[in-house]
Amino acid sequence: MNDIWTAQHIPDQTGRVAVVTGANTGLGFETARMLAEHGATVVLAVRDVEKGKQAAARMGGDVTVQALDLTSLHTVRAAAADLRAAHPRIDLLVNNAGVMHTPRRTTADGFELQLGTNHLGHFALTGLLLDRLLPVAGSRVVTVASTGHRLRGAIHFDDLQWERSYDRVAAYGQSKLANLMFTYHLQRRLAPHGTTVAVAAHPGVAATDLARDAHPALRLPLTWFSSVLIQPATTGALPTLRAATDPAVLGGQYYGPGSRGELRGYPRLVTSSPASYDLDVQQRLWAVSEELTGVTYPLG
Template sequence: MSGKTAAPRWTENDVPRQEGRVAVVTGANSGLGLETARVLAEHGAHVVLAVRNLDKGRQAVERITARVPKADISLQRLDLASLESVRDAAGELRAAHPRIDLLINNAGVMYTPRQKTQDGFDMQFGVNHLGHFALTGLLLDALLPVPGSRVVTVSSFGHRIRADIHFDDLQFDRSYNRVAAYGQAKLANLMFTYELQRRLATQGTTIAAAAHPGAAATELQQNLPGPFRKTADLLLPLFTQNAAMGALPTLRAATDPAVSGGQYFGPGGMGGTRGFPKVVTSSAKSHDVVVQQRLWAVSEQLTEVKFPV
């Protein structure tokens, strides 16, 4: 019989009180973002739902306030597929909230057919990485003066699957593969987090961390290719967890006082597909500092956003 004691299960009840804190959550109208926003609101934060569709955003507000009648919530229009929209949203957020405690880069698209953003970027790379890169850079001045502030970016198991940073064809103009494009975008999320943390380390106030939800049942699965969709419909119920559980790694990265900059959180059970959140490891490729720095430089060029660190 083993003498080991099981690690405690971190749940939403472990989120510290968040009164006086401002949290901006992208893609908060459904799924992981909605659950993340709900829990933060339940614990007293002022939560900004940064969403592309304001009608769906208003429905999300209604869903949260039905469970948390005293929730302090506001809406911000944000279309990560448009750098113009990102700049407008960042300006409005800075005007409304001179200090921001949490920026949670949650929104994302997965396995979309070939599409381009308004600025001509591959949709998955543009929304998942470049949009959040630009938003973070434009909001960072509101986070840096705030002790304990955090930038949390949501990645995925996908960062291990056919994943590389294709500097010779970042936008998949020559040949498009939706799985490889998603892998690149999610790998970029982690590389961004690690490079951002290096730059923040000298500031002493703000940290960057990352999370992944495991196999969470959300709307992202809607773009799975046909053959995969049929298999997924049969197998996913065996491995997936609901959005509330899938949001726990993000919530832990955002609120656990013990979090260190550069940590990556994910489910701790069933091969990382489900379970309670813990610190997990990302791929060796994601820790390549040379590629991280090259990706950062390219991202600054593409978005024309310079970071104040």
Template structure:
């Protein structure tokens, strides 16, 4: 299918979608599109005031839309558990979980639990959140888990298991790349574990899009990225790979979607490839085991042989 757009999203009436980081940027555009197609949308956000403003903007554009706000700070496992408990209390089933929230290239800092901020937020927070909601997803025929990665996963050749928290030789963009590689490895391992269920896992990346993702980056990195600014596409376009992964009836588990033009920086969503490192099954399983240990969240599905 060429030039897949929001117009191609099937009716989402009766479906519940949880979208992390959905008060701005790609997450907001994703949530707005799903609400416009009739989904019940939960904006899972760190700042509930901004989340309420985002919900109001969506409902102004789509009168009658069913939009709720859920507090979720992915840099705090306590917050992740609280949010999952509240969502489980309100929803017996969840059709879509879109792991979109993220932080990019800040000066080195740590989460409330002591993890390097990007690895802890982008990967471990979503790993825990997904695991705590998984029974609601597998109980829902046709459900999907879509995790937003990045072409920055190509910046690294693998996971630094000997220094996951980048306590030595911190490089902001390489640490970001590791977190995005972890997103893909998580998706591929999760898909294998979902075999035999009615749930699939897929991934997406937005290309170069106009968002607030890099708002915490250093001045040096901000200046370094200035030449890329003219290539950036609107967040409405950047959201299309996520939306296709979440709603296209033809999507297969384990597929990765990104833009189709200019080295995947812009364009319409198509299936794209990821690095050899992302497909390293032994590393995927090791990352999974380490993630369970660090978060204390064990998935209610077995590993496959």
């Protein structure tokens, strides 16, 4: 597999319908922009519709905007209904939107904000759109994870919503570990169907506003860290774009920057933490996610 993969390697996307969450800024914007520039019909699924329209105006190609608030299962269901009505087929779903290191807050459904946004909202959206993906040969679900899944990353089934105590870094790690476990378990369930694959990616350290909610004590170190190692969002989006478009990608794979430590560089195949491959925890997390969201997948 070629170690140097750039946006020039993106194949023609003409005829593909791509839905990208959190696409009005940062990595999501660059992912959506490049897909549209290569011919895809792109839907920017965003919380702020006005910002989404402004983002769409800066892109070329066939780009529309869909309201999506991952912090409310009611609006996730409404968005999924709109997307199903507008698109009989979906070739690509990019679960990109996310929050990081927020103070403890809850979603409209009472979920801890990072788990609710990063994992449960996307879990529900994917399940509600899956029947638009399954009939499409070569369709993909790409979920954006993070190296943060290694930082105290564990699934705390005894206090999943951090109600007894709260650690914003560990809560973020849990949500990103959940993204990976979701991808790996989804791929096993998709495999017998032979049409859709699930893939994960992470951007390394990229110029986005994701750390805007970091604790004040962390902001300065993060700013210094980013100033030394930062790469532009155009580069940070490449692992997602490779996972979404490279014909050589296989289901269940994970792509990230190629440098030591996976902080920056061109995208390559990487591995996640040993904890992420625990099949029993994956299965338990899936069952809990179905129970919490009320969404079951049409996979038998």
